[in-house]
Amino acid sequence: QAVIDALDELFTVSPQDTLVFFAGERQIREAADKIRKRFHQYEVLPLYARLSNEQQQRIFRQGRQRKIILSTNVAETSLTVPGIHYVIDTGLARVSRYSWRAKVQRLPIEKISRASANQRSGRCGRTAEGICIRLYDQEDFENRSEFTEPEILRTNLASVILQMDSLRVGHIRDFDFIEPPDSRLISDGYRLLHELQAVRPDDTVTRLGKTISRLPIDPRLARMVIQASDFGCLNEILVIVAVLSIQDPRDLSQENRQAANEKFKRWQDTKSDFAGWLNLWAEINAQKQALSRNQFAKWCKKQYLSWFRVREWQDIYQQIREQAKELKLYFNPREADIDTIHRAILSGIPSHIAYHDQESQYKTTRNRDMAIFPGSALARKTPKWIMAFSLID
Secondary structure, three states, X not given: OHHHHHHHHHHHHOOOOEEXXXXXXXXXXXXXXXXXXXXXXXXXXXXXXXXXXXXXXXXXXXXXXXXXXXXXOHHHHOOOOOOOOEEEEOOEEEOXXXXXXXXXXXXXXXXXXXXXXXXXXXXXXXXXXXXXXXXXXXXXXXXXOOOOOOHHHOOOOHHHHHHHHHOOOOOOOOXXXXXXXXXXXXXXXXXXXXXXXXXXXXOOEOHHHHHHHOOOOOHHXXXXXXHHHHHOOHHHHHHHHHHHOOOOOEOOOOOOHHHHHHHHOOOOEXXXXXXXXXXXXXXHHHHHHHOOHHXXXXXXXXXXXXXXXXXXXXXXXXXXXXXXXHOOOOOOOOOOOHHHHHHHHHOOOOOOEEEEOOOOOEEEHHHEEEOXXXXXXXXXXXXXXXXXXXXXX
């Protein structure tokens, strides 16, 4: 309602293209429905990272209609929306934070910093003087932190520790950071590396740890790749590791979700989401060989796949494959069975396991309650034991 009131106020001055900042996708969808009813003469366009490239490109088209663009913080620094005269800032953003206590990646909605607020307001003054309406008061603004916390203070430090060792810049606890990370985050990074057998009890990096640091991916994924070489399932693990390194290549936007899920059932494996990626990869390769580049892009669109993310998946797969060759890892000549593949995956996520208890819930390590993500092929099943690559709060 505050956004609609702000739009009314701005459009009495002059109808102009407007950018509205929201915290997340769900808020954007809910607001879009109400704003379309109230301002039907305007083009209301959502903008967030998970939209397909074609949907994101709509914000750049110049037409007769004025635009109201509802965006996450992707429009704060990642791209510039042309022709914006007004900005409405809700003052919130979804921030990725690693919880060292719970060992999960959290995505809480938080108040943005003053630097982010100023960055947002600057979006409407690029071509001429603009107006920014903040949906919070001056006192609230002045009480906010001056800058957004740097990522090193809110991420798992395992890969940083390994990179610092490979660059020989000294121990992470002794390094002179501008903003040093919390000692508990450092301890948690070492704990993960202990799980992966990448460091010794005295925190020195093992030979395995040095090999892990040479692969340009998350240490857990790198551990899977090295284990797959020993187990004889490297070809399959490279596919899975590459797709886990990127944003989901499927187009699961709200308007397409039901149709997309129907398409993906062809490739789903009822026992494993990891195996589903292998099935999809085989189909992508078959279609790529049979079709021209243009036809392949159209095929991806029909299957609700992002062509850009599919290309990214293929590029990362190729890069990791080249690295594996340099490390002289063993490529299996025959197709590996799914149990061997799962054992290789488990080597990278030994604490990401859970069992089904008597109360119809899953208990994971540290006695936490978990639920299977609704989009999973296992969502309607209750296997006794499960493992998962990502745990998200």
